[in-house]
Amino acid sequence: MLDQKPKVSVIIPTYNRAHLIPRAIKSVLNQTYLDIEIIIVDDSSTDNTEEIVKDFKDRRLKYIRHNINKGASAARNTGIRESRGKYIAFQDSDDEWFSNKLEKQIEAFADAPPEVGIVYSGFYRIEANRKLYLPSDQLSLKEGNIHNELLKGNFVGTPTVLMKKECFRNQRYFNESLPALEDWELWIELSKYYTFRYIKKPLLCSYSTPNSINLNENNMLKAHEIILLTHLDDFSKNKKNLSEHYYDIGTGLCSIGNFNNGKNYLIKSLKAYCLNFKTISVLFILLFGHNIYYKFRDLHRKIGHRT
Structure with a gap:
């Protein structure tokens, strides 16, 4: 039965998150959809991440280590190139999927038209004692051709995404020159060629951590500048x-x-x-x-x- 289902490659980039990554791995291993491989790309951690990961004895798990720190985009790209699945999913080392996440997304792909390349969902953002549901209900368009909506700002959380591996053909990978917002830039690019499907329910919890890239204002501003310049023709419309x-x-x-x-x-x-x-x-x-x-x-x- 499992062999008849499309395989999903789950990519988890990590750097010095030995204290957090077990929760992320367990949430993937506990998925009700079983035909998966898990590719953990260690971006040259200096803590005991490797030891923690190798404590998990599951044939579906593969560990890869970068010799030097290259950043989250490079780690995800390494995972994409090593993947064998028809679909790609991304998990962050400090987040937690609900057990039915992949099952719901595979079901959404089953009756989707061929132009749908990405299925994403809502999620809970946990910051200290606050629990916020995203994306906002104020967004008027969350699925279909959402290119123009994405030009206003990103609302597609990377750990919520399940996407066809074919989306990465023609070398459309995460931009490794960006210090942040690399997911937004990729969605802007892919939305020119694929439509998106949205599952209007939370399928994971995303936790805000002190060393998150998104909390570095300098990185965010630099990335914002680069993205505007790269896609200026689109933004200028x-x-x-x-x-x-x-x-x-x-x-x-x-x-x-x-x-x-x-x-x-x-x-x-x-x-x-x-x-x-x-x-x-x-x-x-x-x-x-x-x-x-x-x-x-x-x-x-x-x-x-x-x-």
């Missing part, structure tokens, strides 16, 4: 959206003290869409000095946290 991205980068740069580049991006934001009143407000506040800007930023964050 919606000037209002482009203005919002320039605004986000500009205010982010100002927040970390890089006011010169920050102002340049805010000016780009205004040039892209002259009625962006958020941009006009920030440029006006900057006329009164950096300290006033910081007070405004802190007040804005405090209000946003309360809501």
